[in-house]
Amino acid sequence: MDGISYTAAVRALCEFTAKVGDLDLRFTPAPTAQEGIAGHAVVSGRRDDDYEREVSLSGEFGALRVRGRADGYDPRQNQLEEIKTYRGDLAKMPANHRALHWAQLKIYGHLLCQARGLDTLRLALVYFDIGSQKETLLREEMDATALRVFWEEQCGRFLAWAEQEMAHRALRDEQLKAMRFPHGEFRPGQRQLAEAMYRSSARGCALLAQAPTGIGKSVGSLFPLLKASAEHGLDKVFFLAAKTSGRRMALDAAASITRGAPLLPLRTLELAARNTACEHPDKACHGESCPLAAGFYDRLPAARAAAARTTMLERATVREIALAHGVCPYYLQMELVRWADVVVGDYNYYFDISAMLYSLTQLNGWKVAVLADEAHNMVSRARKMYSAELDHTSLRLLRKSAPEALKKPLDKVHRQWLALEKEQDGAYQGYPTLPEKFMGALQAASNAIGDYMAEHPAWFDAEVLEFYFLALHFARLAESFGEHSLFDISKGEGGRAGSLLCIRNIVPAPFLKARFEAAHACALFSATLSPWNYFSDTLGMPDNTAWIDVESPFAAEQLAVRVASHISTRYQHRERSLAPIARLMGEQYASQPGNYLAFFSSFDYMDKAADLFCAEYPQVPVWRQPRRMDETEREAFLARFREDGRGIGFAVLGGSFGEGIDLPGARLIGAFIATLGLPQINPVNEQIRQRMDAIFGAGYDYTYLYPGLQKVVQAAGRVIRTTSDRGTVHLIDDRFARPEVRQLLPAWWQVA
Known part of the structure; x- marks a missing residue:
């Protein structure tokens, strides 16, 4: 381990060594980040002109390097201050919260004494009430020797773990460099995607990658960024997805990579939402209420050590470890993020307003790569994150x-x-x-x-x-x-x-810009990311963002794409469209019986079309997407698509069956898409259109056309899943024949 050091932030060091007792959230949530910054500014603004703000400090203990910024130092009083903003009654603050604050201040105190040759120092915890704007100071005089003893105790306690983590990192990187692609050969298009991912890490830039469904995007993205972790010094890879199915594919990709490299000590952690991970949803998060919060930090070291010996830390595995050690599974997974190599979770863990992964990245100075799967969902998801x-x-x-x-x-x-x-x-x-x-x-x-x-x-x-x-x-x-x-x-x-x-929220860009900048590399990938400037503009991606349109492994002959230009599915024409749609579907089914999906813009439209089709073609099996559907009903709907089955499943575009489902071969041989997928014209969307027009000069396209066509292409992408699949897609609306619409369809399609 000669020449290798482990760097930790002061806060991270103290949270590891000085947190004891119960998990206790009664004094949270804390003031917002803006309130905290404002509170710090108020306190420091009350100090004298020679008051030093944000004092950078660092020190070493063996192979451990500790760094951080002390809030302020008053040289006249020889007083080092740690400022904490809060709400409520300060007397109600849990004792272990205050103990952690003192630990941080004492570490900073030692580092300041060491840097400036001080023999003694006054330490001051400054608690600032956001509501009353009042300060409460807790002071303690300490000499440099006592501060050095405290420093050595904390660092000594952390060093054994740090040395273990350095050994883990060294072996991880050694094995990653030697790692081979787990499936032997890349699929067509998969190598092009992987090379683009690796180059984005080499350049330290963001990437928008449009890649066809079915080429293995999950493993084709994760594999190159794991290789880059060793080559480019990445600490972690965050693999984020919009839906459970995407997270499952990411976990499967990590598992296949680990199986292909049996000596690779890759820790992959799945993040579960609090409402699914909580064992006692009827109890509050403190030791007097929840048994898994009582003594949480006392039992955490053993649970953490057990988890560190496990490579695939999926939700069920984390829960098993947590309950075996009597700690909360949800908060155990939060702690394990610090020690994981790959973290799989929802978009919100990095991009949300209070995103935990983003906060930890900033706090610890991690060098991370961020992967966002099915990124055509990012605009709508980010809008929800920043709406209330x-x-x-x-x-x-x-x-x-x-x-x-x-x-x-x-x-x-x-x-x-x-x-x-x-x-x-x-x-x-x-x-x-x-x-x-x-x-x-x-x-x-x-x-x-x-x-x-x-x-x-x-x-x-x-x-x-x-x-x-x-x-x-x-x-x-x-x-x-x-x-x-x-x-x-x-x-x-x-x-x-x-x-x-x-x-x-209409445009998430101002909120997400800092998230992209905090990542060493960030890659957004999906089968539908056209036009790229729509995503770059609305998401606030960096100016040096790269764009790649991965060549399709599919041939035009595999998919017959036909436009029903004699039918209008506009709202005012829907009643008159039902008969020709039923006829078109009946003729297609008669010429080639098998499994089909039919997509409509609403449940009402879908039901009317299904009713008429059943009346005209009673011999064809039909099943419908219910208006409210649980997981069992969803699985039952998909189970009808058997290899030897026949029939038509009626569904709503943009719902559960327009993306994220895999029905290869004869399980699905065609789709009817009776809508452009355009969002409904209503007062809200018209407000959005006006705002998009004012900001980007493309109100209609950014509000209606691009989001609609993305859903259409996603739905059509259910038909061809492998290079041996064959199928037919009917685009049912005269507007599909327009040049501005046709250019948004995949280039490999040959539209008739």
Whole structure:
């Protein structure tokens, strides 16, 4: 291990060595990042002119290098400060939280004494109340010798683990360099994709990769970035997906790579959502309520050590390890992110407003590569991440059941909400600014709930807590409100008695830009990423983003693509379209019986088409996508597509069966797509169109055409899955014959 060092941030070191006792979330959530920054600025702004801010410090202990930035140093008082912002009653802060803060300050204290030759130092924990703007100082005088002893104790405790991790990293990189592609030979197109992925890491840039379905994109993306991990010094690869099926393919890809390199100690961790990983959803996250939170940090080292000896840390495996050691599975997986090589999870873990993977990357200075599968979903998913809704009906019900101490602040929110509804004439209205009085009342109510939680640690009310977190999210987005978002009010929507308030993100770019910049390399890949500038513009990708359109392994002869240019599926023409659509489907089925999927723009349209088809062609088996469908019903729908089966499955475009399903060979030989997939024209989408037009000059294309055609191409992509498949796709609408629509279809299609 000579010459090799392990670098850790001060906070990461202390969280490893100084966290003890219960997992306790009663003093959280903390102030937002913006509030924290503002709080630090207020405190430092109150100091003298010679006050030093953000003091960079570092030190070494054997092979361990520790670095960080102390919040501030006052040379006149010889006082080193660690500033912590908070809400609520400081006396309610758990003791182990404060112990962690002291540990961080003492480490910084040693590093400062060492750097400046100080014999003694005054340490000050500065707690700043975001609400009252008051400071509480806790001081302690320490000499350099005592600080050095504390430093050596903490570093000594961490060093054994660090040396183990250095050995793991050295063996990992050695095996990655020697690793061969797990499937022997690349599939057609797969090598081109893999080379582009590797080059993006070599250049340290972002990549948009359009690659056909069926070439093995998951392993074709993960393999080259694992090779790059050894060559380019990457710490971790984050593989992110929009749906469970995408995460499953990523885990399968990691497993196949590990099987092909039996000496490779690759730790792959699957992140599960809290609502699926929590063992006690009826209990609060602290030791007095949940048995898996009690003593969490005391039992964590043994659980962490057991997990570190495991390569495939899928959700079930993490749960088994966690329960064997009496700790919470959800928070164990959070801890294991630090020690994993590949992390598989949902987009939100890196791109969301409070993204854990992004935060840890920033905190620890990791060099990471980010893979985003099925990235055509990124725009819609990112918009949801940076949007927030509040339902007046929920607030009305909440006011009746909330504790007495919370009714007054909730009533103020209710009154301000009623005032907004009274001022609005129509059912829907978009606004250029946020309502100040309402936002003030909402913030006051959030503070009141937070204070009540701190004062009543045993209290638990799911409805109040849900409103609390929604209100916090709403307020957080309000802090960064701008031209990228809309504020709107919808009254009586969906039979609702009250109104719906929404901060609606239109362009995620301002939020995601920093996420892309924080990654050494970031690759977005999908079968439908055209036109590339739509994704680059709306997602805020770097100027040096590379673009590749991977050659299709499929030949035009494999897929007969036919445009029914004599049929219009526009809303006003739908009744008249039903008969010709039924006839076209009946003729195709008669000429080539087998399994087909038929896609429509809505359940109503689908049901009418299916009813008529069944009446005209009763001999053809038909099954339909139900309006509300659980996993069992979804599996039953797909089970009808057997190799020896025949019939037509009716589905809604953009639903569960338009992407992410694999029906190779005779399981699916054709598709009918009776829609362009265009989003519905409504007041919200028209607001989006106007905003897109103002920002990009392409309102209709960015709002309607591009998102619609992506769904069409995805659905058609269900038909040809392998180089031996044959099939037929009918594009049913006269607009498919237009040049501006045709150019958005895959280049390898030969459209008749």
